Amino acid sequence: MTDDYLYHLLYLPRGIERLEKLGECKIYPKNTQLNEAGTIPDCCYIVKSGRVICYEFSYSGDQRVYNIMEPGSMFMEECLLTDTPCPVMFKTLDQCELVQIDKCDLKRAFKHDIDIVMDVCESISTKFLSAMEHLRLGPRQGSEWKICKMLLICIDHYGEQQSDGGWKLNRKISQQMLADILGMNRVTVARKIKELRDQDLIDIINGHMCFSSRAALEEHMISIEKED
Numbered sequence: 076m077t078d079d080y081l082y083h084l085l086y087l088p089r090g091i092e093r094l095e096k097l098g099e100c101k102i103y104p105k106n107t108q109l110n111e112a113g114t115i116p117d118c119c120y121i122v123k124s125g126r127v128i129c130y131e132f133s134y135s136g137d138q139r140v141y142n143i144m145e146p147g148s149m150f151m152e153e154c155l156l157t158d159t160p161c162p163v164m165f166k167t168l169d170q171c172e173l174v175q176i177d178k179c180d181l182k183r184a185f186k187h188d189i190d191i192v193m194d195v196c197e198s199i200s201t202k203f204l205s206a207m208e209h210l211r212l213g214p215r216q217g218s219e220w221k222i223c224k225m226l227l228i229c230i231d232h233y234g235e236q237q238s239d240g241g242w243k244l245n246r247k248i249s250q251q252m253l254a255d256i257l258g259m260n261r262v263t264v265a266r267k268i269k270e271l272r273d274q275d276l277i278d279i280i281n282g283h284m285c286f287s288s289r290a291a292l293e294e295h296m297i298s299i300e301k302e303d
Contacts, residue, residue, distance in 0.1 A: 085205060086147040087198055091121050091174075094149060094194050097184055098176035109165040109173075110151065116161055118177050119152040125171030130255070131163045140255040142205065143168065145232070149198040155181065156195075216300070219267050221257050223296035226277070230289050242286045271295075 100123065103109070110116055112131060120127070127144040141163060144150050154161040155178050167173075184191045216224075234242040250268060254261040271277040276292050278285045286292055 085142050085150075085201060086145040087149065087194065087201065089194055089197050091123075091147050091149065091194075093188070093191055094176070095121050095123065095174045097180050097191070098174040100172060100174050103167050103171045103173055105167055105170050107167045107171075109167070110161055112162060112164045113160050115158050116151045116155050116178075118175050119155045119181065120150055120165075121174040121176065122146050122148050122150075123172040123174060125167060125169040125173075127165050127171060127173075128168050129163050129165055138255050139258060140252070142202070143256070149195070152176075152181065152195055153199050153202070218257075218259055218263055219270070220296055220299045221259075222253065222264060222267050223271075223292060223299065225253060225257060226284070226286070227289065227293055227296065229284070230286060230292075234286075234289070237285075240288065242289055243280075244284045247282045248284060 098118075098121065103125075109120065109127070122144050124146055126146070127148075127150065128140050129142040129144065129150065130138055130140045132138055144165070150165055151161060153159070181191075181195075185195075229244055229248055230242050233244045233246050233248070235245050236242055250264045251261050253259075253268075254264045257264070268277065268279075271292075272279075274295070275287055276295060278287075
C-alpha cells in the first residue's frame with residue numbers, strides 16, 4: 076500500500092511556508108488555464124487554496140487527468156528550472172488562491188537557502204514517485220481495486236464523518252472525474268460503482284458519494300487484491 080500523497084493527490088509534507096514567501100499571491104477563477112502545453116513556463120505556482128488539475132487531451136479528444144494539485148503543492152517548477160517545455164496543461168478546478176513565483180526569484184533563492192532547495196527537491200521527487208507508483212500498480216491491479224483505492228483517498232481528503240459512523244464526501248466527485256484520473260472508460264467506472272452500490276459499500280445522495288463504512292470499503296479492496 077502506498078502513502079496517499081504518492082497517488083494522484085499531491086501536496087508537500089514539508090509544507091510551503093518558505094516557498095510562498097518567494098512569490099505573489101493571486102486569485103484565479105474556476106477553470107482558468109494556467110499554461111500552454113509545449114511552452115517553457117516563466118513562473119511556477121503554489122496552491123494555497125482550491126485545487127488544480129494536471130491534464131492533457133488524447134488524440135481522440137478525451138481528457139486525461141494525471142494529478143490533482145492539493146493545497147500545499149507546487150507545480151511547473153521542474154520545467155521552470157530546467158527551461159524545459161511543459162508537456163501537460165494545468166487548470167484550476169475551483170476558484171484558487173495561488174502563489175506565483177517568477178524564475179529569477181526561485182533561482183536566486185536556490186543560491187542562498189538550502190531549505191528552499193530541499194523543498195523544491197521534495198516537490199519534484201514526490202511527482203516522480205507518484206508516476207512510478209502509477210506504473211507499478213497499473214499492470215498489477217484491476218479496475219475495481221483502483222477505484223476502491225481512489226475512493227479511500229477521497230474519503231481521507233474530502234470525507235466528513237456522519238453521526239451514524241459513515242462518511243460523506245464534502246465535494247462532488249463525478250464518475251467522469253474518476254474515469255479521467257484513473258485513465259478508464261466511464262462505462263467501466265459506472266459499472267464498478269453500481270457493483271459497489273449493490274454491495275451497500277457506497278451510495279450517491281444529491282451528487283455526493285456516501286460510504287456506510289470506510290473499513291468495509293478497505294476490506295473489500297484488500298479482498299480483491301488477494302483474489303488477484
